[in-house]
Amino acid sequence: MNELCFNTMNRSAYLLGDEDPDLPGQIDAAAAAGFTCFGADAYSIDRFERDGERVEDLADRIAAVGMRTFELPTLMVNADAEATRGEIARLLEHARVLEPAFVQLNVDSEIDDIVLDGLRRAGDAFGALGARLAIEYLPWLPAIKDLRSTLELLGRARVDGAGVLVDTWHFTESGDTWAELEALPLASLAYVQFDDHPPLESDDLVDETLMRRAMPGEGRFELARFCDVIRRKGYTAPVSVEILSAKTRAMPLDEFARRAFETSASYWR
Numbered sequence: 001m002n003e004l005c006f007n008t009m010n011r012s013a014y015l016l017g018d019e020d021p022d023l024p025g026q027i028d029a030a031a032a033a034g035f036t037c038f039g040a041d042a043y044s045i046d047r048f049e050r051d052g053e054r055v056e057d058l059a060d061r062i063a064a065v066g067m068r069t070f071e072l073p074t075l076m077v078n079a080d081a082e083a084t085r086g087e088i089a090r091l092l093e094h095a096r097v098l099e100p101a102f103v104q105l106n107v108d109s110e111i112d113d114i115v116l117d118g119l120r121r122a123g124d125a126f127g128a129l130g131a132r133l134a135i136e137y138l139p140w141l142p143a144i145k146d147l148r149s150t151l152e153l154l155g156r157a158r159v160d161g162a163g164v165l166v167d168t169w170h171f172t173e174s175g176d177t178w179a180e181l182e183a184l185p186l187a188s189l190a191y192v193q194f195d196d197h198p199p200l201e202s203d204d205l206v207d208e209t210l211m212r213r214a215m216p217g218e219g220r221f222e223l224a225r226f227c228d229v230i231r232r233k234g235y236t237a238p239v240s241v242e243i244l245s246a247k248t249r250a251m252p253l254d255e256f257a258r259r260a261f262e263t264s265a266s267y268w269r
Contacts, residue, residue: 002235002268004261005037005070006030007193007242010249013047015210023048024061025253031065033257034265037238038062039071039104045094055097062098070238071134071191072100077118078109084118088125095129101238102134102190104165107144107153116157123159132161134190139174140205146174147181151188163190166230167242169197169209172221178229186233193240194264196221213244215263227267239268 011021021044030038040062045055062069075091077084091103103126107115123133137150144150150164166189171181196219200208216223241264248256 001265003036003070003238004034004264004268005039005238005240006033006035006067006257006260007039007071007073007240008041008044009073009242010244010256011253012041012043014041014043015244015249020051021047022253023058026257027058027061027065027067029253029257030261031067032254033261035241035257035261036067037070037240038067039069039073039100039240040094040098041073042075042091042094046090055094059097059099069098069100071102071104071240072098072131073104074136075103075105075122075133077105077107077115077122079112079114080109081114081118084114085121088118088122092125092129095126095131099129100131102165103131104134104136106136106138106141108141110143111153111156119153119157119159119162123157123162127161132163132190133159134163134165136165136167136193137170137174139170147171147176147184151184154188163188165190165193167193167195168221168223168226169193169195169213171226172197173200173205173209178225181226181229182232184233186235189230189233189235191237191240192230192235193242194223194267195241195243196223210244211246213242213248215243215248215259216241216267217263223267239264 137144196214196216
């Protein structure tokens with residue numbers, strides 16, 4: 001079975017506003033549910049520090065319950081060179097302590113030399129800590145919105161160890177084909193994020209992806225086929241479970257973590 005990683009974006013400070021994301025509570029709930037990997041999002045880590053807490057305490061708690069940090073979402077890279085440098089510096093402080101295997105990033109602008117330089121700077125900085133870059137494409141972004149465009153970016157940037165993050169949501173809604181997924185080399189696949197979704201109710205993909213995802217098996221995605229394609233590549237790394245929805249956000253943490261683990265594990269045994 002692939003190890004499963006608990007991704008904290010569903011209760012991220014990015015989405016909750018003034019409500020406390022309760023990272024320590026999420027760590028405990030994830031471990032109790034059976035997760036062995038954890039992915040604390042940078043927005044919630046920032047909130048944790050603003051409340052006077054230390055990232056070192058998060059790292060200690062993750063280790064104490066028998067988990068390790070697998071991913072660190074989310075680094076934003078774009079044509080604003082100063083903003084990108086600031087983002088890299090901010091997440092580097094988290095990565096030095098948490099020691100993630102991957103730093104997950106999005107590129108939310110058109111691609112130019114500034115973006116390519118930002119990716120190379122990030123690759124060098126996080127690579128020195130032993131972390132790889134995972135570029136997540138999003139269907140609504142101006143340039144990096146599908147498998148093809150992400151692979152083209154990787155070819156242009158030439159960052160050692162960087163790869164594509166393939167999320168079942170973005171794969172399904174981006175227009176990617178099964179042939180494209182099958183052709184994706186294992187060496188170009190950073191890791192996988194896993195989730196499901198009911199039929200779309202609107203054209204607002206951002207709202208849909210943040211507010212209406214479903215537990216695996218409770219939506220319309222062809223998850224068994226997806227898992228089969230990924231396994232046949234020889235993929236054995238952890239799978240990040242990222243269920244984002246208003247409904248699941250309101251669940252008690254222990255119930256959310258348990259159901260996220262159980263529904264995902266049934267596909268990755």
